[in-house]
Amino acid sequence: xxxxxxxxxxxxxxxxxxxxxxxxxxxxxxxxxxxxxxxxxxxxxxxxxxxxxxxxxxxxxxxxxxxxxxxxxxxxxxxxxxxxxxxxxxxxxxxxxxxxxxxxxxxxxxxxxxxxxxxxxxxxxxxxxxxxxxxxxxxxxxxxxxxxxxxxxxxxxxxxxxxxxxxxxxxxxxxxxxxxxxxxxxxxxxxxxxxxxxxxxxxxxxxxxxxxxxxxxxxxxxxxxxxxxxxxxxxxxxxxxxxxxxxxxxxxxxxxxxxxxxxxxxxx
Ligand code: MLT
Numbered sequence: 001x002x003x004x005x006x007x008x009x010x011x012x013x014x015x016x017x018x019x020x021x022x023x024x025x026x027x028x029x030x031x032x033x034x035x036x037x038x039x040x041x042x043x044x045x046x047x048x049x050x051x052x053x054x055x056x057x058x059x060x061x062x063x064x065x066x067x068x069x070x071x072x073x074x075x076x077x078x079x080x081x082x083x084x085x086x087x088x089x090x091x092x093x094x095x096x097x098x099x100x101x102x103x104x105x106x107x108x109x110x111x112x113x114x115x116x117x118x119x120x121x122x123x124x125x126x127x128x129x130x131x132x133x134x135x136x137x138x139x140x141x142x143x144x145x146x147x148x149x150x151x152x153x154x155x156x157x158x159x160x161x162x163x164x165x166x167x168x169x170x171x172x173x174x175x176x177x178x179x180x181x182x183x184x185x186x187x188x189x190x191x192x193x194x195x196x197x198x199x200x201x202x203x204x205x206x207x208x209x210x211x212x213x214x215x216x217x218x219x220x221x222x223x224x225x226x227x228x229x230x231x232x233x234x235x236x237x238x239x240x241x242x243x244x245x246x247x248x249x250x251x252x253x254x255x256x257x258x259x260x261x262x263x264x265x266x267x268x
Contacts, residue, residue, distance in 0.1 A: 011038055011039075012039075012105065012254050012258055013040075013076060013080045014038050014040045014081045015040075015081070017045060019086035020086065020087040020180075021141070022048065022171075023044050023050075025164075026167065027240075028240075037254075043070055045066065045087075046058050046175075047175030047176070055174060057181035057185060058181070060183070060187070063091045064092075068102065071102065079101065079103055084109065085109040085237070086210070087111075089108045089111025090111065092108065093113060093192070094187070097189065097195065105200070105254075106198050106200040107250060108200065108201070108203070109204070109238060111219075112211045113193055115188035116183065116184050116186065121184035124180040127180055131176050132174070132177050137176045141168045145161065148236050148237055149235045149241060150235025151207055153237075190222065193219070194222065196225075199256075201226070201229065201253040202226055202228045202229070203239075203246060204230055204238065205231050209235065229249040231249070
């Protein structure tokens with residue numbers, strides 16, 4: 001008897017890159033809910049979580065190369081779906097532009113393609129110096145919190161803010177400084193967006209004040225095959241703040257991406 005079968009071996013591998021100064025722990029809800037459906041890999045970018053924190057500026061290109069090195073180490077040859085939030089989005093853009101053959105789909109969350117303005121870059125350098133001198137990122141993190149989380153999360157789920165605060169406080173001063181200095185010198189990727197041909201999902205928290213919905217709309221409009229989804233009741237950390245809506249958007253996107261690739265085979 002030759003049985004008919006479905007084979008999901010083409011199903012997506014999803015790689016998720018966290019924001020600054022967080023770690024893969026921000027994807028806890030995606031690992032839990034999407035992990036059983038697809039293979040989900042969430043690395044700690046250099047300087048964050050349990051990865052090493054070398055000295056110097058961490059360019060987005062170096063961070064993207066680290067991710068490619070991880071894929072090679074895991075012997076992942078098939079093109080992946082790459083998602084990145086904020087700084088993770090800058091890294092994802094660097095990776096997709098420089099290694100287009102490694103990526104079959106792109107998810108950009110609460111991020112932008114533009115480089116820092118000279119004022120913003122100067123501010124990052126001052127913060128990096130201050131964090132290294134103080135030997136702690138605490139004061140920087142405290143000023144970031146009101147802008148990182150949406151009003152809804154701050155008012156209704158303060159305990160969720162506390163969990164991420166603890167994650168951020170575990171990031172070393174050297175890791176914080178390296179990422180700040182790397183983001184300050186990052187390449188403006190706006191000119192590259194039209195070359196991104198893979199299906200792209202742009203996600204943004206409706207309460208994001210760091211990379212707000214208007215900017216996400218512009219980003220989606222600049223990428224040829226992109227769709228925008230606004231995540232309600234969430235700020236800059238939309239996947240963490242409203243995981244149900246985010247996971248739903250990601251799974252719908254992945255389903256569409258995989259549907260044509262899953263072969264329905266009749267007995268031969
Ligand atoms: C992030 O969440 O990764 C940061 O807001 C990125 C940035 O500072 O540009």
